[in-house]
Amino acid sequence: MHVKFCGFTQLSDVQTAAQLGADAVGLVFYPPSPRAVTLVQAKTLSASVPAFMSVVALVVNMHQDELIELVNTVSFDIIQFHGDETPEQCQQLASSINKRWIKALRINAEQHTPDSVRAQIDKFAAAGASSILLDAYHPAAYGGTGQRFDWNLIPQDSSLPIILAGGLDAENVAATLDLPIYAVDVSGGIEKDKGKKDAAKMRAFMKAVKRDRWQNATLSEPSNLSS
Numbered sequence: 096m097h098v099k100f101c102g103f104t105q106l107s108d109v110q111t112a113a114q115l116g117a118d119a120v121g122l123v124f125y126p127p128s129p130r131a132v133t134l135v136q137a138k139t140l141s142a143s144v145p146a147f148m149s150v151v152a153l154v155v156n157m158h159q160d161e162l163i164e165l166v167n168t169v170s171f172d173i174i175q176f177h178g179d180e181t182p183e184q185c186q187q188l189a190s191s192i193n194k195r196w197i198k199a200l201r202i203n204a205e206q207h208t209p210d211s212v213r214a215q216i217d218k219f220a221a222a223g224a225s226s227i228l229l230d231a232y233h234p235a236a237y238g239g240t241g242q243r244f245d246w247n248l249i250p251q252d253s254s255l256p257i258i259l260a261g262g263l264d265a266e267n268v269a270a271t272l273d274l275p276i277y278a279v280d281v282s283g284g285i286e287k288d289k290g291k292k293d294a295a296k297m298r299a300f301m302k303a304v305k306r307d308r309w310q311n312a313t314l315s316e317p318s319n320l321s322s
């Protein structure tokens with residue numbers, strides 16, 4: 096299981112996440128968010144991220160000219176579209192800056208079924224997404240709400256690797272380990288205040304996810320390996 100910690104604003108928190116072995120850190124480029132960072136802040140934060148750890152740039156309905164300014168200023172690895180972007184818009188925007196991309200879908204129990212979620216994922220897969228992030232729908236916010244959605248709505252046979260987000264914390268993340276997902280994403284569950292992470296909560300989260308890192312591995316032994 097891979098772990099993305101999202102919504103960093105503080106250099107010391109990014110350094111702690113790196114020490115704990117998080118696979119990715121997310122930076123929020125959405126000014127209305129309490130976790131938003133400026134390009135200047137983001138440049139400093141991303142420069143502190145070691146090799147083999149990804150920086151995810153999270154955007155919400157960002158225009159192409161802003162995206163170009165972002166990619167020209169901040170080093171990042173992958174872009175996360177967390178707004179109302181269509182599959183075609185995601186692919187067009189990401190290819191204009193030569194980046195891989197993730198799309199966040201906000202899951203609403205009143206509208207979605209596992210089949211409808213799967214069908215939506217298929218459209219983003221066909222457009223060129225690298226993964227899909229499933230987060231809880233909220234009528235007044237695009238993300239970072241601390242709310243969970245009904246995990247029964249996660250499709251079993253997704254055409255893209257699924258990153259599960261929404262209301263995760265060190266106490267409930269163990270329950271995700273048997274779900275058909277590739278990674279977990281957390282923001283509020285590792286914070287002491289919006290955008291300010293809590294080292295003890297980050298550590299507890301990593302411990303809960305990674306304690307059985309080989310136990311649930313799905314890769315079989317290569318048949319050409321002699322013992």
Ligand SMILES: O=C(O)c1ccccc1NCC(=O)[C@H](O)[C@H](O)COP(=O)(O)O
Nearest residue numbers: 101128237238239241261262281282283
């Ligand atoms: O974090 C935000 O403030 C935010 C604002 C607008 C769009 C997305 C946002 N965060 C997205 C994330 O990737 C969060 O990690 C994800 O929504 C889960 O958040 P939480 O429920 O607090 O763990």
